[in-house]
Amino acid sequence: MGQKPNISKGTRDFNPEQVRRRDYLMGVIRKHFQSFGFQPIETPSFEQLSTLMGQYGEEGDRLIFKILNSGDYLSKANEKALDERDSRGLLSSISEKALRYDLTVPFARYVVMHQNELTLPFKRYQIQPVWRADRPQKGRFREFYQCDADVVGSNSLWQEVELLQIYDAVFTELGMPSIKVKLNHRRLLAGIAQLIGEEKNVVAFTVALDKLDKIGREGVEKEMLSKGIDAEALAKLAPVFELQGTGLEKLASLADMCPKDSPAQQGIEDLKFLYQTLNGLQLKTISLDIDLTLARGLHYYTGVIFEVSAPEGVKMGSIGGGGRYDDLTGQFGLKDLSGVGISFGLDRIYLVLEELCLFPEALDNTLEVLALNLGEEEAMSAMKLLGVFRAAGLSAELYPQVARMQKQFKYADKRGAQWVLILGTEEREQNRFLLKDMAKGEQHEFALDSDQGLKHLLKVLRND
Amino acid sequence: MGQKPNISKGTRDFNPEQVRRRDYLMGVIRKHFQSFGFQPIETPSFEQLSTLMGQYGEEGDRLIFKILNSGDYLSKANEKALDERDSRGLLSSISEKALRYDLTVPFARYVVMHQNELTLPFKRYQIQPVWRADRPQKGRFREFYQCDADVVGSNSLWQEVELLQIYDAVFTELGMPSIKVKLNHRRLLAGIAQLIGEEKNVVAFTVALDKLDKIGREGVEKEMLSKGIDAEALAKLAPVFELQGTGLEKLASLADMCPKDSPAQQGIEDLKFLYQTLNGLQLKTISLDIDLTLARGLHYYTGVIFEVSAPEGVKMGSIGGGGRYDDLTGQFGLKDLSGVGISFGLDRIYLVLEELCLFPEALDNTLEVLALNLGEEEAMSAMKLLGVFRAAGLSAELYPQVARMQKQFKYADKRGAQWVLILGTEEREQNRFLLKDMAKGEQHEFALDSDQGLKHLLKVLRND
Numbered sequence: 001m002g003q004k005p006n007i008s009k010g011t012r013d014f015n016p017e018q019v020r021r022r023d024y025l026m027g028v029i030r031k032h033f034q035s036f037g038f039q040p041i042e043t044p045s046f047e048q049l050s051t052l053m054g055q056y057g058e059e060g061d062r063l064i065f066k067i068l069n070s071g072d073y074l075s076k077a078n079e080k081a082l083d084e085r086d087s088r089g090l091l092s093s094i095s096e097k098a099l100r101y102d103l104t105v106p107f108a109r110y111v112v113m114h115q116n117e118l119t120l121p122f123k124r125y126q127i128q129p130v131w132r133a134d135r136p137q138k139g140r141f142r143e144f145y146q147c148d149a150d151v152v153g154s155n156s157l158w159q160e161v162e163l164l165q166i167y168d169a170v171f172t173e174l175g176m177p178s179i180k181v182k183l184n185h186r187r188l189l190a191g192i193a194q195l196i197g198e199e200k201n202v203v204a205f206t207v208a209l210d211k212l213d214k215i216g217r218e219g220v221e222k223e224m225l226s227k228g229i230d231a232e233a234l235a236k237l238a239p240v241f242e243l244q245g246t247g248l249e250k251l252a253s254l255a256d257m258c259p260k261d262s263p264a265q266q267g268i269e270d271l272k273f274l275y276q277t278l279n280g281l282q283l284k285t286i287s288l289d290i291d292l293t294l295a296r297g298l299h300y301y302t303g304v305i306f307e308v309s310a311p312e313g314v315k316m317g318s319i320g321g322g323g324r325y326d327d328l329t330g331q332f333g334l335k336d337l338s339g340v341g342i343s344f345g346l347d348r349i350y351l352v353l354e355e356l357c358l359f360p361e362a363l364d365n366t367l368e369v370l371a372l373n374l375g376e377e378e379a380m381s382a383m384k385l386l387g388v389f390r391a392a393g394l395s396a397e398l399y400p401q402v403a404r405m406q407k408q409f410k411y412a413d414k415r416g417a418q419w420v421l422i423l424g425t426e427e428r429e430q431n432r433f434l435l436k437d438m439a440k441g442e443q444h445e446f447a448l449d450s451d452q453g454l455k456h457l458l459k460v461l462r463n464d
Numbered sequence: 465m466g467q468k469p470n471i472s473k474g475t476r477d478f479n480p481e482q483v484r485r486r487d488y489l490m491g492v493i494r495k496h497f498q499s500f501g502f503q504p505i506e507t508p509s510f511e512q513l514s515t516l517m518g519q520y521g522e523e524g525d526r527l528i529f530k531i532l533n534s535g536d537y538l539s540k541a542n543e544k545a546l547d548e549r550d551s552r553g554l555l556s557s558i559s560e561k562a563l564r565y566d567l568t569v570p571f572a573r574y575v576v577m578h579q580n581e582l583t584l585p586f587k588r589y590q591i592q593p594v595w596r597a598d599r600p601q602k603g604r605f606r607e608f609y610q611c612d613a614d615v616v617g618s619n620s621l622w623q624e625v626e627l628l629q630i631y632d633a634v635f636t637e638l639g640m641p642s643i644k645v646k647l648n649h650r651r652l653l654a655g656i657a658q659l660i661g662e663e664k665n666v667v668a669f670t671v672a673l674d675k676l677d678k679i680g681r682e683g684v685e686k687e688m689l690s691k692g693i694d695a696e697a698l699a700k701l702a703p704v705f706e707l708q709g710t711g712l713e714k715l716a717s718l719a720d721m722c723p724k725d726s727p728a729q730q731g732i733e734d735l736k737f738l739y740q741t742l743n744g745l746q747l748k749t750i751s752l753d754i755d756l757t758l759a760r761g762l763h764y765y766t767g768v769i770f771e772v773s774a775p776e777g778v779k780m781g782s783i784g785g786g787g788r789y790d791d792l793t794g795q796f797g798l799k800d801l802s803g804v805g806i807s808f809g810l811d812r813i814y815l816v817l818e819e820l821c822l823f824p825e826a827l828d829n830t831l832e833v834l835a836l837n838l839g840e841e842e843a844m845s846a847m848k849l850l851g852v853f854r855a856a857g858l859s860a861e862l863y864p865q866v867a868r869m870q871k872q873f874k875y876a877d878k879r880g881a882q883w884v885l886i887l888g889t890e891e892r893e894q895n896r897f898l899l900k901d902m903a904k905g906e907q908h909e910f911a912l913d914s915d916q917g918l919k920h921l922l923k924v925l926r927n928d
Binding site: 004005006007008011012013014015016019020023032034035036037039040041042043044045046047048051062063065066067068070071072073074075077082085086087090091094095097099108109110112113114117119121123124129131133143151154155156158159161162165169277280281332333366367370373379380383384387390393394395396397398400401411414415 | 468469470471472475476477478479480483484487496498499500501503504505506507508509510511512515526527529530531532534535536537538539541546549550551554555558559561563572573574576577578581583585587588593595597607615618619620622623625626629633741744745796797830831834837843844847848851854857858859860861862864865875878879
């Protein structure tokens with residue numbers, strides 16, 4: 001007792017202003033998910049350990065938070081592992097649950113478990129926290145929200161069109177300046193690897209290409225050589241590095257470079273369709289850009305992939321991304337269910353909005369009316385008025401106890417109250433009350449119990 | 465791989481309908497919290513183990529979900545406890561984090577850690593999940609939401625008034641039938657224990673009294689006797705059992721029974737103030753009822769306590785409760801901060817609304833328009849129209865691929881689409897399109913690209 005409390009490493013408290021801003025951001029995203037016909041689901045915070053382990057590679061397994069079994073957990077522990085102090089060997093005998101690591105695996109589990117209730121294509125969105133035992137650093141937390149929309153059960157490219165439209169709608173409503181969405185296609189990457197005779201090295205090829213931004217062309221070539229991609233292949237790659245022009249021009253050049261039967265041609269066709277369709281539908285804020293170096297690490301992507309860049313001038317990595325996958329649920333026994341999804345990087349978008357001062361000012365107007373507490377009967381009259389204000393959708397409260405005016409005004413000021421309601425003995429006797437506009441310092445007088453004046457009063461309060 | 469997936473015991477997936485209903489319920493509560501000047505905060509899902517342990521009694525300690533340390537957790541394990549297979553002794557050396565058990569302790573930690581940023585009184589609300597390793601049973605889950613509003617830093621009874629008004633406002637908007645709120649006061653309980661000469665047995669006395677509902681007067685008396693409360697004291701208690709009349713009448717009888725200097729008198733005064741004030745402010749849905757058997761287990765309450773009963777005829781325990789406490793934050797080193805709070809039992813209120821069919825029907829209208837996919841160019845024209853609908857706030861989607869009409873209509877039906885947009889080759893040539901009202905089976909025809917018709921169209925879509 002009397003301990004100095006602390007918060008757990010890599011986690012955050014959110015104060016009222018932050019919660020309101022986060023709610024606003026999630027609200028905008030949610031609204032557009034819904035307007036495109038996506039439906040919400042939620043899954044539990046923890047899953048069975050066996051559902052999550054092995055899904056995210058060895059590094060992922062390490063970063064999953066495991067929950068200790070309840071009660072006398074050692075009674076069923078693996079004795080050999082215990083004697084050998086083998087943390088990894090002991091794990092499954094003392095922990096059978098783990099915190100959600102992303103929303104994708106729980107979604108796959110959901111689809112498989114509920115397949116008989118679902119109408120395909122199933123369009124779901126999900127906005128929930130995930131947890132990772134990462135080393136905390138600036139902008140990287142152990143608890144953070146993911147915000148995903150996916151369609152499963154359709155391989156139509158119209159889904160990609162609608163998902164890209166969602167990015168456009170959300171970023172437009174958030175008031176973002178123009179935003180680039182990089183596009184690529186896994187088959188195009190495979191086709192290029194084939195073109196240069198390195199189809200067996202497609203993974204190393206892709207991983208190296210992905211680093212072009214960071215290490216430059218020379219660095220990429222060096223890495224490819226070190227991974228066994230030969231110099232001859234690199235020479236053939238030169239035209240790919242040197243692609244020029246608009247997206248459609250780049251695609252045309254690529255179509256010429258690759259053989260007719262190359263898997264690249266399907267990728268090029270898909271991307272061309274997206275370009276042409278979205279041009280026809282007129283994007284407002286996002287613009288598309290073919291980027292052959294875009295790989296997106298996640299191995300389950302098989303078709304179109306995309307990544308949203310932060311607005312120019314804002315130093316931040318990508319603020320969203322997604323792509324098409326052929327087999328999300330196969331691991332849980334449901335084969336051949338194709339899908340495509342996008343995600344919004346909530347924490348980063350929050351920082352962008354903050355940096356560009358794009359959060360609406362109205363979010364900070366949280367208290368419209370503070371009523372001074374000027375005695376028991378006066379407070380009672382004030383409370384009746386507050387009831388009227390609240391019913392009209394305003395936020396209003398009574399200062400909790402009788403105190404000096406100065407103290408009450410100071411509280412009103414700190415709370416950011418827009419109006420202070422003054423209803424003292426004198427006002428009560430004269431059947432009237434005052435409202436002080438805290439920004440302008442002006443006082444307005446109104447008659448108590450006058451239905452006539454109410455409309456005018458509410459108009460004044462709302463600054464109409 | 466190919467494993468049959470399962471969900472963790474005591475946890476739930478929420479399908480779209482359930483999420484929408486939960487969002488609606490939380491939205492109503494949130495709205496009224498805000499209109500009474502409460503501000504949102506959020507705290508992390510896990511806290512340091514030391515923050516939570518010892519806060520909820522021995523039973524609580526057992527029910528807290530502990531998170532295993534990451535990496536080679538055995539390397540820092542308590543060797544003696546390990547050798548002796550002492551699960552409890554080992555705990556703090558292999559786990560330093562635990563999942564939130566309620567919202568009250570994290571709130572207390574928050575207030576202490578952020579005391580320099582807060583304006584007192586601080587009115588916060590918090591709606592987040594908590595986790596308990598309870599044995600799952602009907603209506604009891606291992607993950608569930610709590611929904612709390614508290615004011616700290618004021619001992620004014622006007623806070624109790626506003627909190628009870630929040631109950632009234634929320635249950636009124638939810639369309640609930642009349643709802644009883646039981647009131648009691650910890651000092652009244654202490655005063656009665658004193659009255660019968662059992663002040664030293666006040667806890668046993670309170671615990672037994674709390675069971676009146678379940679075990680009847682005879683059972684309560686038997687339990688009191690077994691706990692060392694003597695027969696003479698029980699005889700003195702008889703008038704308390706036999707209190708009659710309205711709340712104010714009961715309070716008057718109690719005031720007569722108890723000595724002038726009894727702590728009970730303060731409790732009686734407080735309750736009288738609440739009764740009179742709330743009568744004056746006119747409650748719509750809740751009604752107050754003095755219930756001396758109401759104890760509310762939580763030991764930190766010190767003043768007024770209350771509990772909300774489910775509507776008559778619905779078999780369900782309490783659907784909310786709260787009370788005043790004198791010292792929430794003392795355990796973390798911040799003394800003398802009085803507060804009062806309420807909570808809503810979200811899961812139970814959900815069940816009540818379901819049983820009474822009180823969820824708004826509109827929640828299930830999630831897809832306003834499904835556009836048939838009748839070819840690439842036709843789909844393109846349809847997509848342009850969908851953009852107009854969405855901008856007007858409607859939810860709309862394109863059937864993902866060209867398919868038989870019958871199949872597309874079946875999907876529209878399963879998705880509960882209100883309108884189906886038909887725009888085929890013929891319609892396109894004639895510069896028009898059809899909307900089919902799925903409920904009535906009627907078709908409406910509109911001209912394409914006519915601004916004039918748009919207002920009419922949106923009116924039709926919204927059923928204005």
